[in-house]
Amino acid sequence: MGHGKFNRRDFLRLSALTAAGSILAACSEPETKVVKETVEVEITREVEKEVTVKETVVVAASPETAELTYMGWGAGPEEDAILAGIEKFQEETPGVTVQWMHNASNKHLDKLLSMVAAGTPPDTAFISTGVYTRFAEEGVLLDVTEMLHGDPVLGMEGYFIPQEYERSVYKGSWYGIGFCALAGHFYYNGALFEEAGIDPPSNDPAEAWDWDHFLEVATLLTVDANGKHPGEDGFDSDNIKRWGVNYGRWGIPGHGAVFANDGKIINKQTGLLELDQPAAVEAIQRVADLSLVHHVMPESAVMEELGMGTSQMLETGVLAMTVDGQWALSYLNQLNIPLGTGVAPKMVKPACDITTPFQGILAGTKYPEVAWKWLRFLAGPWYQRQLCSIGLWLPNQTSLLTENGVKNWITPGIHPDGYEKIASEYVMKYGRNIYMPPGYQEALQQYITPALDSVWNGNKSAAQVLGPAVESANQILEENKS
Amino acid sequence: MTNRWIRRLVPSRQTRIGYAFISPFILGFILWLLIPMLVSVWLVTREWDLITPPRFAGLANIQRLARDPMFFQSLKVTAYYACVSVPLSMTIAFLAALLMNSKVPGINVFRTIYYMPSIVPAVAVAVMWSWILNTQFGLLNHFLQSLAGVKIRWLQDPKWAMPALMLMSFWSFGTTMVIYLAGLQGIPNVYYEAAEMDGAGRLSKLRHVTIPLMSPQIFFTLIMGIIGSFQTFTAGYLMTGGGPENATLFYVLYLYRNGFRFFKMGYAATLAWVLFFVILGLTAMVFRGVGRRVYYAAD
Numbered sequence: 001m002g003h004g005k006f007n008r009r010d011f012l013r014l015s016a017l018t019a020a021g022s023i024l025a026a027c028s029e030p031e032t033k034v035v036k037e038t039v040e041v042e043i044t045r046e047v048e049k050e051v052t053v054k055e056t057v058v059v060a061a062s063p064e065t066a067e068l069t070y071m072g073w074g075a076g077p078e079e080d081a082i083l084a085g086i087e088k089f090q091e092e093t094p095g096v097t098v099q100w101m102h103n104a105s106n107k108h109l110d111k112l113l114s115m116v117a118a119g120t121p122p123d124t125a126f127i128s129t130g131v132y133t134r135f136a137e138e139g140v141l142l143d144v145t146e147m148l149h150g151d152p153v154l155g156m157e158g159y160f161i162p163q164e165y166e167r168s169v170y171k172g173s174w175y176g177i178g179f180c181a182l183a184g185h186f187y188y189n190g191a192l193f194e195e196a197g198i199d200p201p202s203n204d205p206a207e208a209w210d211w212d213h214f215l216e217v218a219t220l221l222t223v224d225a226n227g228k229h230p231g232e233d234g235f236d237s238d239n240i241k242r243w244g245v246n247y248g249r250w251g252i253p254g255h256g257a258v259f260a261n262d263g264k265i266i267n268k269q270t271g272l273l274e275l276d277q278p279a280a281v282e283a284i285q286r287v288a289d290l291s292l293v294h295h296v297m298p299e300s301a302v303m304e305e306l307g308m309g310t311s312q313m314l315e316t317g318v319l320a321m322t323v324d325g326q327w328a329l330s331y332l333n334q335l336n337i338p339l340g341t342g343v344a345p346k347m348v349k350p351a352c353d354i355t356t357p358f359q360g361i362l363a364g365t366k367y368p369e370v371a372w373k374w375l376r377f378l379a380g381p382w383y384q385r386q387l388c389s390i391g392l393w394l395p396n397q398t399s400l401l402t403e404n405g406v407k408n409w410i411t412p413g414i415h416p417d418g419y420e421k422i423a424s425e426y427v428m429k430y431g432r433n434i435y436m437p438p439g440y441q442e443a444l445q446q447y448i449t450p451a452l453d454s455v456w457n458g459n460k461s462a463a464q465v466l467g468p469a470v471e472s473a474n475q476i477l478e479e480n481k482s
Numbered sequence: 483m484t485n486r487w488i489r490r491l492v493p494s495r496q497t498r499i500g501y502a503f504i505s506p507f508i509l510g511f512i513l514w515l516l517i518p519m520l521v522s523v524w525l526v527t528r529e530w531d532l533i534t535p536p537r538f539a540g541l542a543n544i545q546r547l548a549r550d551p552m553f554f555q556s557l558k559v560t561a562y563y564a565c566v567s568v569p570l571s572m573t574i575a576f577l578a579a580l581l582m583n584s585k586v587p588g589i590n591v592f593r594t595i596y597y598m599p600s601i602v603p604a605v606a607v608a609v610m611w612s613w614i615l616n617t618q619f620g621l622l623n624h625f626l627q628s629l630a631g632v633k634i635r636w637l638q639d640p641k642w643a644m645p646a647l648m649l650m651s652f653w654s655f656g657t658t659m660v661i662y663l664a665g666l667q668g669i670p671n672v673y674y675e676a677a678e679m680d681g682a683g684r685l686s687k688l689r690h691v692t693i694p695l696m697s698p699q700i701f702f703t704l705i706m707g708i709i710g711s712f713q714t715f716t717a718g719y720l721m722t723g724g725g726p727e728n729a730t731l732f733y734v735l736y737l738y739r740n741g742f743r744f745f746k747m748g749y750a751a752t753l754a755w756v757l758f759f760v761i762l763g764l765t766a767m768v769f770r771g772v773g774r775r776v777y778y779a780a781d
Contacts, residue, residue, distance in 0.1 A: 445743065449723075450728045453726035453727045454640075456726075457635070459727075
């Protein structure tokens with residue numbers, strides 16, 4: 001080796017310098033430019049008289065060019081719709097870009113908490129229902145009350161369904177806006193109903209099945225390997241060829257069952273659980289008995305956790321109907337069966353749980369006004385239409401629930417005939433929220449979930465376990481009250 | 483004179499080069515292990531919900547341990563898992579290693595096949611075993627029903643959920659098997675020849691030659707098995723969520739929940755240090771009890 005030759009030592013020195021330079025460049029903050037401009041936006045809205053009014057509203061220009069970060073979850077059609085929304089917003093708001101930060105849904109909260117703890121929160125994010133009140137209480141979320149009330153569209157009286165005002169307002173202020181409305185309802189294989197000569201469930205809550213009729217239908221549709229139905233001599237519960245129903249044991253469907261028996265999950269005034277009250281106890285036991293006593297539902301809770309069992313079971317005829325969240329329509333509509341929908345069965349009255357996560361602005365954002373523009377876009381008609389039209393969401397905006405409004409998002413081929421009644425009747429008139437105060441997740445995971453496990457497994461009855469479980473869970477809720 | 487002192491303080495060129503090479507590790511150790519450990523000690527005396535600054539809490543987190551039923555439940559569940567799965571998986575790995583030590587054609591293929599499960603990612607293992615253990619449609623219940631006419635609610639019955647997870651853990655015995663295989667191949671043949679000359683049969687050779695000379699590997703895998711089993715997380719997190727009825731509420735899963743679900747990072751840090759001392763205590767006990775019986779051929 002001599003002078004002027006590029007030897008191994010030179011190579012190592014150059015590599016180290018390049019690596020160090022790259023690390024330094026990656027750690028530097030991006031520049032921001034300041035640009036002022038005025039943007040005119042045309043807004044179309046339908047009022048109660050179904051008269052289309054076009055208004056031109058001058059929206060205050062963003063004072064600067066900004067790159068917003070937006071963190072959330074979603075895959076397949078949901079993520080495609082989010083990305084399309086970002087593109088549309090960026091077209092309407094020159095100078096502002098939105099960087100989408102995707103997480104797996106079960107990792108989202110961990111990531112968000114870590115970023116908040118590190119002092120580098122995203123500008124906007126999905127805020128899970130279970131942490132909304134805690135984040136609001138601790139000042140993690142930006143109070144958007146004034147911006148919302150001053151908004152020419154979102155601030156209109158009756159823009160949202162009443163349940164939205166109830167859940168988004170915490171101690172008198174708005175800290176986020178709910179995505180949409182959710183609802184648990186029937187999905188069924190129409191061919192099996194036709195074959196059995198049974199009328200399927202209706203999308204109209206006025207025609208909701210009562211629990212006894214639902215049980216009767218589920219029994220008729222459940223068949224063992226010998227063609228016997230539950231209750232008949234020789235019925236073999238270990239060899240069932242087709243189950244009548246899969247009823248989500250907890251979450252949106254299970255909560256809906258408690259509401260359908262006029263029960264409560266939690267009292268918003270006291271902030272304490274009321275799952276030990278007779279109505280809730282009875283509802284939970286009825287759902288458990290679908291598999292334990294009546295043998296019309298598969299025992300395996302693992303099917304639900306895996307999340308893919310229901311589709312396959314419906315398509316292959318192993319399952320006749322299921323009660324699941326409305327988001328399932330976004331993938332169940334692709335099944336090769338005549339898919340139908342209907343409102344979930346009532347016990348005392350029709351009811352559904354419409355609790356949904358929120359879109360929120362983190363208080364640490366450097367661009368609160370720009371972030372508000374993004375939030376109002378997400379809560380606006382265009383964005384909601386996109387996600388409702390793919391079968392993922394139900395509207396929480398009244399303009400999309402009028403007779404003409406539903407035509408903007410009902411999609412033939414995705415939404416079965418009559419589906420608009422799920423939104424305009426079922427959700428509007430019978431949808432209920434669950435208030436989740438600070439400590440709710442802990443109370444549920446520590447005491448309620450293990451107690452419910454013993455009910456679903458048939459080891460104990462709901463009446464035996466829910467009393468002590470709720471008492472212990474309420475201690476956690478009391479500790480978290482501040 | 484001064485130059486000599488300066489020369490003593492300044493490390494030699496070779497020493498400097500050595501430190502330069504290990505500096506990435508030292509930096510990583512300080513940034514991602516030492517500093518977090520010191521911070522976690524500090525957090526034991528703090529209440530921290532990750533979203534507001536930590537507040538001084540004195541000994542509240544330690545006092546909370548005594549009245550937390552889930553702390554005792556998670557410790558009991560994890561100890562049960564460790565006490566059963568560690569000896570059994572070591573036994574399975576040892577027997578497999580004895581088989582893999584045979585001189586048969588194509589033995590390398592068998593060694594590869596038996597090793598491969600241990601390199602499958604944990605999430606894939608969890609999803610696959612969720613199906614195998616499925617009450618209605620799982621492979622395991624299909625065989626049980628054909629052979630014995632029984633169906634076990636593996637992941638739904640609190641009595642069977644933990645045995646189900648133990649069964650899953652046995653499947654990944656490959657790494658331990660390879661360690662034992664290396665140990666078996668290091669045993670000089672002269673010992674077996676001497677034993678044969680004394681009339682020892684197969685079992686005698688196993689008991690008096692193989693196992694004593696394998697004692698360093700067995701000791702090592704026992705220690706590592708105890709440390710690893712007390713830190714089990716993935717199976718409980720992905721497959722059972724700690725249920726049913728907290729029957730699979732592993733200690734680290736409970737620790738994680740306190741930190742990231744219940745907004746109690748200070749209490750989670752306390753749990754972490756309790757785990758550290760539990761594992762340290764068990765390791766010390768094993769060293770004292772079993773360590774003296776380990777035979778090192780070089781001695």
